[in-house]
């Protein structure tokens with residue numbers, strides 16, 4: 001039995017080893033054949049000089065279909081023709097799984113397939129090293145996020161994804177049958193993370209799925225995304241929440257630049273780490289920038305995709321990639337956001353990354369009567385939110401928090417063109433499988 005190795009650890013002097021992977025390519029040049037065998041870490045060359053190899057083995061291995069999975073044993077030799085500086089001369093192989101022909105999607109073919117075709121054949125698409133790299137970076141990003149929040153005393157929590165009420169507006173709720181009752185898929189952990197503030201678990205975070213019945217077919221909306229939520233008590237203003245997000249994002253950008261260097265190089269991307277503090281613009285300032293840029297928005301209007309882009313260009317000209325937009329009109333923000341008394345504004349913010357919102361948050365209304373009044377003002381029936389409101393009746397500290405769309409952050413970091421590229425199996429109005 002010889003040692004099973006991955007492609008990245010095979011070196012000259014190893015003797016006989018076993019490697020396992022996918023047959024990426026076979027070149028038959030008459031007297032000699034070459035097989036590129038791919039595993040998670042890279043591609044290793046199998047070299048088959050016809051005269052020196054058992055004829056039966058030579059015949060069967062060189063006829064394999066591309067992407068078949070094999071286990072190969074052979075001697076490691078030095079090679080100055082390969083990237084790894086080694087090649088393997090096979091002495092035995094096992095065909096673990098034969099790939100059907102033709103392939104639904106090429107792994108090494110130069111022609112770049114349509115995103116839809118790629119997503120329909122995601123199992124094949126992710127075999128491409130540059131696609132796999134996106135998901136390795138996503139995993140590192142989550143690890144870095146967790147590092148940053150844990151070091152700030154946050155406790156990880158899990159809140160239900162099936163519930164009786166939504167927090168982010170009725171139009172985007174997915175209704176599901178829950179035995180004899182109607183229930184909804186969670187749009188965010190908003191109600192629960194706030195309830196937790198009354199328990200004394202005064203800093204919590206959650207990274208989990210969020211569902212939005214979003215009928216728009218854009219490159220930044222999906223119906224299921226991963227939301228990174230945080231909620232913290234004892235704040236005096238929303239700027240403390242903004243400072244926390246800034247610290248987390250800074251840690252993620254710096255960490256990814258270092259830990260993800262190999263994947264970033266594969267993708268041909270570079271991460272820039274903006275200087276801190278990130279600028280804070282007010283909604284009113286943005287409205288002026290947007291209208292100077294040619295739109296005609298009125299006080300209270302949503303900045304919209306176009307408006308966000310104009311602000312993004314304005315900030316890019318100043319060399320700013322990440323910036324907060326604060327003090328939105330209270331009417332533009334959900335019921336749980338605290339109003340700035342005596343003004344039409346609220347203690348809310350968004351974090352935008354090169355012209356696109358990646359996060360929103362703010363200080364919450366923690367005073368029971370004001371919260372109920374705000375719900376009524378928004379046309380909601382407080383009776384539907386009894387389980388949430390109860391937590392505000394018996395001692396609730398001042399608090400605030402944020403929600404960050406993990407994929408939106410990744411898309412902007414890596415400058416991807418569509419949010420679906422950052423999701424293994426995306427869900428949108430037209431896509432329910434794979």
Ligand code: AMO
Nearest residue numbers: 188190221222225358359360361401402403405408
């Ligand atoms: P909001 O609704 O702004 O706020 O969502 C927070 C962040 O989630 C991401 N996001 C989405 N990503 C992909 N597809 C979608 N359809 C989608 N919808 C939202 C965005 C957005 O900035 N409870 C509040 C947050 C808070 O105040 O704590 C909330 O959910 O990146």
